[in-house]
Amino acid sequence: MNERLPRECELLIVGAGPAGMAAACAAADHGMSVVVIDDNPAPGGQIWRAGPRVDLPLRAQALRERFERLPGLRLCSATRVIDAPAPGRLLVEREHDAGVIDYHRLLLCTGARERLLPFPGWTLPGVTGAGGLQALIKGGLTVRGERIAIAGSGPLLLACAATVRAQRGRLVALAEQSPWQALAGFTIGLWRWPAKLAQAIALANPRYRAASRLIEALGERRLEAVVIESLGERREIACDRLACGFGLVANTELAQLLGCALDERGILVDQHQATSVAGVYAAGECTGPGGSELALVEGRIAGLAAADQYPLAAALSRRRARWQAFAAQLEQHFALDSSRLPPRRATTLVCRCEEVTLGELEAHSDWRRAKLASRCGMGACQGRVCAAATAQLFGWAPPPPRPPLSPARIDSLLLAGMEEVQE
C-alpha cells in the first residue's frame, strides 16, 4: 500500500476530486505520465468522498473506476503538499515519509472549502459546516433519530438535508437566508440545466424556509438549541446538531505560493485553464466554486491543454460556458447578504487556535495589525478559518500563505535542501 513516492512525472495533478480525475484521464489518454497527489485517503474529493455510508452517483463511480485503472497514472492518496521548494518541484508529506516530486507541468485541482463564520455558539460541539456534516455521515457517523437543524445559504443546505433524511435524521429546521424571490428566480432559471432542475425537485424539502436568519446556537456543554429568525419572529428550536453553510472559499494557497494571479473568485485562468505562471494550470472549484459538472469539464480541458491537445480542449469550451452560466446563477441568487448573517457579538470566538474574540479584532483596521496584536491566525490552522471569516466580516484582505502549507514535520522540510535525485 505505502509504496515509495514517485520522483518525477510529466504532469503532476494536485487533488483527486472531479476536476483532478477528469484531467488525469484526459492527459493519460494522450500518453502523459501522470502523478496525482491527494490529501484524502481515497479519490473523489469532497463531493464524491468515499466511505461506508456512501452511495456515489453512477457517473462518479464510472469516472473513479476509469481513473483508478489508468495506465501511466500514479495516485498518491493521504499525501499533502507542504511547499514548492524550487520551480518544477513540490515537497509532499505522508504519515510516515516525505519527498520531492519534479514535474514538467502542474495542474491545481485543490477545490474549495466551506466558509465558516463565527456567530454566538458556533464553537459548541454539535455545530459543523453543512459539508462537514455530510462528510461525517459519509465517514460513518450515525444521525438516526437525531434532531438536526441546517442554516445558511446555497444548494449545499438542500444536499445536506437530503443526506440527513436518507440516514433517518430528523430535520427540525432548514433555514435559507436568501429571500423567496431569489430562490424562485434561481429555480425558474434551471430549465436550461434539466438535470439540475430534476435534482432541485428531488431535494425539495417541506422544512425549507427562505429569508431565514440564524441568530445563535445555544447550549451548555454541547449544542441544545438554535435560534432562527423568520418573518421578523425569533424561534428557539431544540436540536442535537446544527449544520451551517455560508458558501465556499476556493483553496488558493498553493497557487499563491507559486505566484499565480487570483481574481475575486479563485485562481485566475485563461481559456486553456492555464494560470498566470507558465506550465501551471488550474481547474475545478479552486478557480471559483461552480459545482461538479463545471469541475469535470474544466478538468478535461486542463488535462488536454497540458497534453498540448488544444483543438480537443477548444471543442469543450461550449460545455464549460454552459456550466459557468449555472455557476453564475448560483452566485447571483445565493450571494451572502451581510444583513442576513448572524448578528455579531464581541465575545464570540473568531480564532479557535489562539482564542481570539470578535471584540479583540474589531478595534483594528487590517488583518496584519489585528494578527500582531491578538495572535489571531497564528495557530496550527494557519488562519484558514479566521482569515476567511474576517474577509467576509470586515473586508480584510487575507494574508498571503507561508510555507509550510500545512503543519509538517521538520524532517520533511529538510528535503527542500535536496539538490539532486537520490536513488
Added chain:
Amino acid sequence: MIGAGIVGASCAHALALAGLSVRVVDAGLPAATSAGMGHLVSLDGSAAELALCSDSLARWRALAPSLPASGAYHRCGTLWLAENEDDLATADDKRAALAMAGIGSELITPTRLAALEPLLRPGLSGALRVESDAILYAPRVADWLLECVGITLERAQVTALEDQQVRLADGRRLGARVIVLAAGLQAGALLEGLPIEAKKGHLLVTDRYPGRVSHQLVELGYGASAHAGQGTSVAFNLQARPTGQLLIGSTRQFDTLDPRVEPALLARMLERARGYLPALGAINAIRAWTGFRAATPDGLPIIGRHPEREGLWLALGHEGLGVTTAPSTAALIRAGVLGEHPPLDPSPYRFERFRASAPADGQR
C-alpha cells in the same frame, strides 16, 4: 516620531514621560519588530554593544512588572552552547566580558546542561548560562508603550523629511520641534546617505510542545554569524514561547530584498537546529517567515542628533538587537533631546562616526 516599532515606541514613551507631547507616525509596513524573535540578550561583539545591552537589559527588568501579560516577558535565560573545547574557551571569554559589564553568567558542565535541557544532543562540551536574559512579544509591548498619556498615534506614511516638519502621503504636513527617525530600513527612503543595509533572516515556529525546552538556546558560533560582514550564514537559535511553541532561527543574508521564504536555506537552518536538538525532526512546523534587519557597517545602531539637520534625531540601524536595546536607545534620545546627562557614553552610537571618510550629505 517616525516609526512605531519597538525603538520608535520606546523613544515615544520615554519622551512622553518626560512631558513632551509626542505624535507617532507609522505606515504599518512589515518591519523588524513584528518579524523578530523578541530575545533580550547580552551580545558582546564590541564594548559599545555590550554596554548598550547591559544598560538596556536592566531597564527591561525594571519595566517588566508593569508590562501587560500579553507582552509575554519571561526571564528564561540564555544557554550559549559549546560544541567543542574552542567553543568552551569562547564561552569563558564571553563570561569574563559579561562580568566586566556587570552581567552574571556561569559555565555549565555537559552533565548539568543535559539536566537543564534534556532534548539537547549528547556530546556537547558545555554551555554558558546567562540567567538575566529574557524574551518578550515585541509587537504587543510596542503597542503597550504607545498607550501612554501624551502620545498620539497616526497611521500614515511619511513621504518626505523637511526642516522641522514631515510630509505625509496624503499631502498633509506635520511640524515638530524634534523629529526622531526610528523607521528602521524604511528610513533610507527618507534620508540619503544612511549607512544601513538589509540583512534578511528566516524564522520558523512549531506547533505547541509545552515543557520540552526552557531556555533560549544559542550556539556560540552565533556571534560570528551575527557579526559577519558578508555572505549567507546560518546559526542555531531556539526559543520556547510561552504557548509551548518553539521558535527556530537563524539565517543572515545580504543583497536581497525578496521577502519570500527560501526553502533550501530554511532547510539548512533546520538541519543545523536538528543537529543540536535531534527530537526536532519529528516535531510539526506550522509557519516560516522572513524579515529584514537594518544593519550598519560596524553592527552598532545609530543613535543621536543628525549633525546637519536642525531638530532631526536618529534611532535606527539596530540590526537584530532592536528589542534588546530599545530602552537604552530611548534613554539616550531622551537625554539628548532634553539636554540631560546621558545614562551611558553616547559617542560610539553617533552618526558622525561614519562621516569622517564619507563626503558630507544628508543636506538638501
